[in-house]
Amino acid sequence: MLSSAINYLDRQTLTTLAPVVRDTFRLSHEQFGWIVAVFSLTYAVSAPFAGMFVDRVGLNRAISLAIGVWSCAGIATGFTSGLASLIGCRAVLGAAEAGGIPAAGKAIHRYLQPAERALGNALNQGGVSLGSMAALPFATWLAGYSGWRSAFFVTGTLGLLWIPLWNFTARRAGVPDEPGPGVLAGTEILGDSRMWAFVAANGLAMVGYSLWTNWITQYFVDVYQLKLAAAARYAIVPAGIAVVGGLAGGWISLRMMKRGVPAISARFRSCLLAAVMALVNLAIPAAASPAWSAAAISAAMFAVAAFTVNMYSLPLDTFGLNRAGLSVSLLVASYGVLQFLISPLFGKIIDVHGYAPLTVFAALTPLAACAVLWFSRAAR
Numbered sequence: 001m002l003s004s005a006i007n008y009l010d011r012q013t014l015t016t017l018a019p020v021v022r023d024t025f026r027l028s029h030e031q032f033g034w035i036v037a038v039f040s041l042t043y044a045v046s047a048p049f050a051g052m053f054v055d056r057v058g059l060n061r062a063i064s065l066a067i068g069v070w071s072c073a074g075i076a077t078g079f080t081s082g083l084a085s086l087i088g089c090r091a092v093l094g095a096a097e098a099g100g101i102p103a104a105g106k107a108i109h110r111y112l113q114p115a116e117r118a119l120g121n122a123l124n125q126g127g128v129s130l131g132s133m134a135a136l137p138f139a140t141w142l143a144g145y146s147g148w149r150s151a152f153f154v155t156g157t158l159g160l161l162w163i164p165l166w167n168f169t170a171r172r173a174g175v176p177d178e179p180g181p182g183v184l185a186g187t188e189i190l191g192d193s194r195m196w197a198f199v200a201a202n203g204l205a206m207v208g209y210s211l212w213t214n215w216i217t218q219y220f221v222d223v224y225q226l227k228l229a230a231a232a233r234y235a236i237v238p239a240g241i242a243v244v245g246g247l248a249g250g251w252i253s254l255r256m257m258k259r260g261v262p263a264i265s266a267r268f269r270s271c272l273l274a275a276v277m278a279l280v281n282l283a284i285p286a287a288a289s290p291a292w293s294a295a296a297i298s299a300a301m302f303a304v305a306a307f308t309v310n311m312y313s314l315p316l317d318t319f320g321l322n323r324a325g326l327s328v329s330l331l332v333a334s335y336g337v338l339q340f341l342i343s344p345l346f347g348k349i350i351d352v353h354g355y356a357p358l359t360v361f362a363a364l365t366p367l368a369a370c371a372v373l374w375f376s377r378a379a380r
Contacts, residue, residue, distance in 0.1 A: 001123050001124055001126060001127035001130075002127060002162060002165075002166075003063060003067060003100060003103070003104065003127070003162060003166065004100060004101070004104055004124050004125075004127035004128045004131065005127040005128070005130045005131035005134065006067065006071075006131060006155075006158055006159045006162055007067075007070070007097055007100040007101075007127075007128070007131060008127075008128045008129075008130075008131030008132050008135070009131040009132075009134050009135050009138070009155050009158070010070060010071065010074040010093065010097070010131075010155050010156060010159060011039075011093070011097060011131075012131065012132045012135035012136075012139075012213065013074070013077075013135050013139045013151050013152060013155050014035070014077065014086075014090070014152075015135070015213065015214050015215075015216075015217060016135045016136050016139040016140060016151075016217055016232060016235075017139055017140075017143055017148045017151060017228075018032060018217060018218050019217065019218060019221050019228050019231075020143060020148050020228060021086075021148060024148070025082050025083060025086070027083060028347070028351065029218070029347040029348075029350050029351045030344055030347040030348050030351060031083060031347075032218075032347060033343040033344040033345070033346055033347025033348070034087070034343070034344050034347075035083070035086055035087055035090055036090075036214050036339065036343040037339065037340045037341075037343040037344050038087045038090055038091050038094070038340075039090040039091065039093060039094035039339075040094065040335075040336045040337070040338075040339035040340035040343060041091075041094070041336065041337075041340040042090075042091045042092070042094035042095040042098075042336075043094035043095070043097060043098050043332070043333075043335075043336035043339075044098075044332075044333045044334075044335070044336025044337040044339075044340060045095075045333070045336070046094070046095040046096075046098035046099075047098040047102065047329040047330070047332040047333035047336060048326065048329050048330060048333055049098075049329075050062075050066065050098040050099035050102055050325075050329055050332075051099075051102040051325040051326040051327070051328060051329025051330065051332075052187070052325065052326050052329075053099065053325075054099060054102050054103050054106050054325035054329075055106070055322065055323070055324070055325040055326055059103055059106050059107060059110070059170075060166070060167060060170050062099060062103055062325075063099065063100070063103040063166065064163045064166065064167060065099075066096050066097070066098075066099030066100060066103065067096075067100070067159045067160075067162055067163055068159075068160065068163060069092070069095075069096035070092075070093050070096035070097045070100075070159065071156045071157070071158075071159030071160045072156065072160075073089050073090075073092040073093040073096060073156075074089075074093060074152055074155055074156035074159065075152060075153055075156035075157065076089050076092075076152075076156075077089040077090075077093070077152040077156075078149040078150065078151075078152035078153045078156075079149070094336070098329070098332060098333075098336070101124075101312075101328060101329075101331075101332045102324075102325040102326070102328045102329040102332060103325070104124045104328075105121075105312065105315075105316060105324050105325065105327075105328030106321075106324045106325045106328075108120040108121060108124065108316065108324075109316050109320075109321045109324040110175065110321065110324075111175070114257075114263055114317060115254055115257040115258065115263070116254065117313045117316055117317070118249065118250040118253040118254060118266075118267065118270070118309050118310050118313040119247070119250035119251060119253075119254050119309075120250070121246070121250060121308075121309040121310075121312050121313050122246035122247045122248075122249060122250030122251075122305075122309040123246075123247075123250075125242070125243070125246035125305055125308060125309050126243045126246055126247065128242075129239050129240065129242040129243040129246070129305065130239075130243065132213060132239040132242075133236050133239040133240055135155075136217070136232040136233075136235050136236040136239070137232060137233075137236065138151070138154075138155070139151040139155070140228060140229055140232045142154060143228075144229070187326065189319050189323050189326065189327055192319075193376065193378070194318060194376070194378040195315065195318075195319070195327065195330060197372055197373060197376035197378035197379075198311070198314055198315055198318075198327075198330070198331060198373075198378060199330050199331060199333070199334040200334070200369075200372050201311065201369040201370070201372040201373045201378075202311050202312075202331040202334045202335060202369070203334040203335065203337065203338040203369075204338075204365040204366070204368045204369035204372065205271075205275075205304065205307050205308065205311060205365065205366045205369040206304070206308070206334075206335045206338055206339075207338065207342065207361050207362050207365040207366075208278060208281060208300055208301075208303075208304050208361075208362030208363075208365070208366070209301075209304045209308070209335075210335070210338065210339045210342060210343070210346075211346065211358055211359075211361075211362050212238060212297055212300065212301055212304075212362075214339075214343065214346075215346065215350070215355075216235045216238065216297065217231050217232060217235050218231075218350075219235075219293075219355055220234050220235060220290055220293070222350070222354075222355075223293070223354075223355065224289075224290045224293075226290065230290075234290045234291070234293070234294045235294075237294045237295075237297075237298050238294065238297045238298040238300070238301040239301070240298075241298035241299070241301055241302050242298075242301040242302060242304070242305040243305070244302060244305075245274075245301060245302030245303060245304070245305035245306045246305040246306065246308070246309045248302070248306050249270050249274060249305060249306030249307065249308075249309045249310055250309045250310075252266075252269075252270045252273065252306070253266040253267055253269075253270045253310050253313070256269060256270070263313075263317045264314065264317060264318070264379055264380070265379070265380070266310075267310040267311070267313055267314050267317065267379060268310075268370070268373055268374070268379035268380070270306065270307075270310040271307050271310050271311060271366075271369070271370055271373065271379075272370050273306070274303045274304070274306040274307035274310075274366065275303070275307060275366035275367045275369065275370045276367070277299065277302065277303035277306070278300060278303040278304060278307070278362070278363060278366040278367075279363050279364075279367075280296055280299040280300050280303065280363070281296075281300045281359045281360070281362040281363035282359060282360065282363045283296050284296045284297060284300070284355075284359045285355065285356040285359055300362065303366070304366070307366055307369075311331070311369075312328060312331060314378075314379060315327035315328060315330075315331065316328070346358055
């Protein structure tokens with residue numbers, strides 16, 4: 001949970017400070033979209049290899065290396081001088097952070113019973129949301145106190161401090177961190193149609209997540225002409241509500257399974273409920289004030305978090321421990337590919353048409369994800 005919080009703290013620091021960084025380097029929305037896209041591309045390309053690496057060398061060594069590299073990339077962001085160096089740092093950050101969620105999935109499968117896994121994913125998602133929440137006040141305060149570059153120095157250092165803490169805790173747990181049987185073990189799932197249905201559904205479901213995690217601070221600045229600090233105060237609310245949404249999604253599937261519903265069916269029903277709730281995105285352009293916008297975006301983030309914790313449990317239920325890292329990493333890759341494809345487009349749409357068209361995409365794509373799961377029979 002803490003590693004995921006640090007993962008997203010490092011990732012969201014740039015999003016939080018986007019208005020200041022854009023002004024410093026005179027970047028358009030579309031150029032900022034390309035920065036997000038490059039991160040997403042290396043994140044997507046690296047994710048399957050990161051998943052195989054976690055399965056092969058063991059959880060403890062893999063996650064320690066991943067956090068070490070992405071923390072150094074975060075620190076280096078504070079030394080950037082323009083668009084090219086920003087893109088370079090984000091490329092390395094994306095490649096290293098691709099190992100974070102697969103490692104968490106491996107830990108969830110190792111330590112939790114099947115009925116508990118969605119709730120375990122919810123706690124991990126809570127770490128994601130807490131990292132996003134912390135980035136808003138923490139990075140804003142550091143930027144105001146000692147300049148925006150200092151925010152990257154401090155958040156990167158926190159990741160380096162996590163490594164000895166994790167290894168100490170893992171040794172005390174008494175569970176051997178055994179490497180997998182071989183580097184290609186588990187790759188047979190690449191020929192399984194269910195895996196590719198999960199990949200497609202996850203990509204569709206994450207459209208709203210990509211929108212509101214990457215553009216939320218900029219949204220409040222653009223739409224309501226707020227200063228950075230005021231925008232950050234509104235933006236922190238949806239991140240906090242996402243924690244509750246993840247826990248609710250995990251609790252719903254847990255209750256269903258305790259009542260005898262099979263794991264796969266419980267996950268799908270929970271995703272469908274969340275997809276219906278995601279239709280609240282349609283109401284966001286009509287919000288009359290920043291407070292009402294924050295409320296509507298909060299509901300949308302609640303829905304996407306409830307969907308995600310069950311979506312990321314489906315491959316664990318289907319493919320088992322020896323394939324946990326790889327199967328989850330393919331979902332991570334689908335999110336990275338999605339974000340690479342849509343981020344420059346989102347930036348261009350915002351430049352020309354504003355945010356309203358994007359809320360329509362965010363409202364409908366979770367239902368499309370459920371259709372993929374249902375008609376492919378991957379979640380029946």
